[in-house]
Each structure stands twice: as C-alpha cells, then as structure tokens.
Amino acid sequence: MSVYLAIFIGGALGASGRFMISIWIEEASVFPYETLLVNLIGCFLLTYLSTHPTFMKGIPSSIKIGITTGIIGAFTTFSTFSxxxxxxxxxxxxxxxxxxxxxxxxxxxxxxxLGFFTANNWKGHAK
Incomplete structure (x- = not known):
C-alpha cells in the first residue's frame, strides 16, 4: 500500500474518531474535556506503538505510518488545544x-x- 494512501485512510479514521468523541462528551462545560481526552489517549497510543518491541513487527512501514501519522496524528490536535x-x-x-x-x-x-512502560514490560517480552 502506498504511504500516502495509508496516511489518507488513517487520517479519515483518526479524524472521525476524534469527532465521535467530541459528540460523545457533551459540551456542557467550559473546560475542553474532549480535546484533553483525545490528546491523552494519543500520547499513550503513539508511545506504546512506537516503543513496543514486537507489537508492530512484521507490519509494512506504510501501514505503520498510516497508523501513527494518519490515525493518531488526525485523532490528536495541538491547534485545537492552543x-x-x-x-x-x-x-x-x-x-x-x-x-x-x-x-x-x-x-x-x-x-x-505509561505507554513506554507498558510496551516494554508486556508479558512474553524477552528482555
């Protein structure tokens, strides 16, 4: 799969996931809980997936980039936070x-x- 196609598909999935969370969390408060939640989830997932020694082993690099840059990149948002x-x-x-x-x-x-710790202390992970 092309890297660009993987990022395109991943971006659509990540942005859709972020939108679903913003709908799921009612904006009853002034505090932006939905952005905080997606950014915290993204921090965990990106670190976990990037550092786990075997989780993404054997997955083509285009798919890895589609997951990290596409899905997680579109799911999280620094501009909205700012x-x-x-x-x-x-x-x-x-x-x-x-x-x-x-x-x-x-x-x-x-x-x-926590993502780094979990990824590197997963059961069955040989140190």
Whole structure:
C-alpha cells in the first residue's frame, strides 16, 4: 500500500474518531474535556506503538505510518488545544486556561511514560 494512501485512510479514521468523541462528551462545560481526552489517549497510543518491541513487527512501514501519522496524528490536535487555551484565557478564566495547559502537559507526559512502560514490560517480552 502506498504511504500516502495509508496516511489518507488513517487520517479519515483518526479524524472521525476524534469527532465521535467530541459528540460523545457533551459540551456542557467550559473546560475542553474532549480535546484533553483525545490528546491523552494519543500520547499513550503513539508511545506504546512506537516503543513496543514486537507489537508492530512484521507490519509494512506504510501501514505503520498510516497508523501513527494518519490515525493518531488526525485523532490528536495541538491547534485545537492552543485555540481552546487562548479562548479560556480571554473569555472565561485564566485559572481554567492554566489548569488545561498543566493537565494536558502533565497528563500527556504521564501517559507517554505509561505507554513506554507498558510496551516494554508486556508479558512474553524477552528482555
């Protein structure tokens, strides 16, 4: 499969998944929970898939790129995070804006570490 086709298909899947989560989480709150959730899930998945020694073994590189760049890249969003942070700061609450930035960064780092730890301590993984 062509790398471009894999990214195209993966991007459609990732963007659709992100949209479904935004529908699933009602926007009853000022706080952008849906963007935080997709970015934290993406941090875990990208690190897990990128560091697991055997999970993507034998999968063609075009499919790997379709999964990581296409699906996970389209699923997560830095531009939405940035826009929502500025909107919180300007329109609602500087405290919520700071909480959003801190929870996104700290949560992303923790979930990336968890993805790395899980991938490298999977049962059956020979060290």
């Amino acid at each position: 826009t929502e942070t500025v909107q919180l700061w300007m329109d609602t609450s500087q405290t919520l804006a700071i909480l959003y930035v801190v929870s996104s960064l700290a949560g992303g780092l923790v979930l990336s570490w």
